[in-house]
Amino acid sequence: MSHRTVFFVSDQTGVTAETMGHSLLTQFGGLAFRQVTLPFISTIDKADEAVKRINATGVAEGVRPVIFSTLVQEPLREVLKRADALFLDFFDAFLTPLEAELKTRSSRTEGRAHGIADLGAYTLRINATNFAMANDDGSMNQDYDRADVILVGVSRSGKTPTCLYMALQYGIFAANYPLADEEFENSRLPSKLRQYQHKLYGLTIAPERLQQIRQERRPDSKYASAAQVAFEVRSAEALYSHYGIPYINTTECSIEEIASRIIERAQLERRLRP
């Protein structure tokens, strides 16, 4: 299948342009795209170079590239607009109506959307990340007093990446504790968890999918066997029911989806950067 190249052009990290472009491209599932990020295009010279590269790509591939851009400065946008490509700029589209509504002219300065705009908020994300690391996998040095949420679930149900994502993206203090034989044998939560029961959120997963994940990790082990996986998933769900712990099935969910749903349902605060 022939592909078309999509460029994410930004005067800063390119994260916003990538996110925006990616959201739109998922709406054209049948087409193949090659994705190239051009970050830190913050001078006219760099913008000229970007245009040359974009035009050369179009000529080589015989199809006009698409540009998703988040260039705040008008002069840089003007340069990119001259590329032989479909040019979609985010600030072009939204800054003017926003200025009218807010009755304020925007600063139109180089984007710092992903910069350290507020040291306090930024430090919070770093501290939350350190917290997630220190409170991963039921570590010895638990600090559940400070936790916003404690994820529980069997090994490889998605606890660790979800905690890290909640920390990095939303400054949420998320710990996690693995449910294993000890809990299943006596069908009880350990006492250190019971006292924080209101902070618990369970993860579950389809046994077939879990088996696939574990098989990749430890091929043909008891850990990856159908019987063991089925037993663990069934036992975990029984624990959730017994203690009334809310839980989510992660089988079809990405980290972002798992995190968003837990945040929504457990009414956690999304500590968005100001």
Added chain:
Amino acid sequence: MSHRTVFFVSDQTGVTAETMGHSLLTQFGGLAFRQVTLPFISTIDKADEAVKRINATGVAEGVRPVIFSTLVQEPLREVLKRADALFLDFFDAFLTPLEAELKTRSSRTEGRAHGIADLGAYTLRINATNFAMANDDGSMNQDYDRADVILVGVSRSGKTPTCLYMALQYGIFAANYPLADEEFENSRLPSKLRQYQHKLYGLTIAPERLQQIRQERRPDSKYASAAQVAFEVRSAEALYSHYGIPYINTTECSIEEIASRIIERAQLERRLRP
């Protein structure tokens, strides 16, 4: 200062709407905004409820809210458009020109931008995250053969969060190794690092900022003293020069910025979701 409420409305996680809205709001630095995310607005009923909440907020605050929306389905957008608010929808603005350019009608299905569109690409992100955890802080179980990059730097220079971010966002396999007394005393890299010298990328940081961070962590310790911090930073930079290791100053940079710059300069592949 009076504030205006901004709503991020999405039929899925809300991550795209938050990213887009946040980028725009940073251009209005003087104004105060209250940010509320309304994710999973995927039915007409939920959309009606969202409108009621938005209108009530406007009445209570005496100022029209702003809506940043990523609703793919036209009927849901139509409901939100009737709210008494400035309505900026991302798909509204960009889908039509994209369809014309691609000569394809988009699926206009519920957004799965942050879903598991491609299991292989998704597994890669999870594996990269596990790799970052297992190869954090010079852990014993190093697997530097598989690393795309190995960050080096003194304690609290930003190595861990940057590795985790590169893994979660870009599927990059990033390890990190802390430079400490052992390296500084003999001004040499350990042999296990020297054989991977082409993968090394250094972090440095202003001593004043590092002291502040360490002081928060271990108040009034030698670790947080001006002399120790200055010695470590100077020694680390000397090592970088001696071995020709590229490095970046993280003092004024967010995790996203550090990651983007390293990816750019070390020419790592951004494994964007397809």
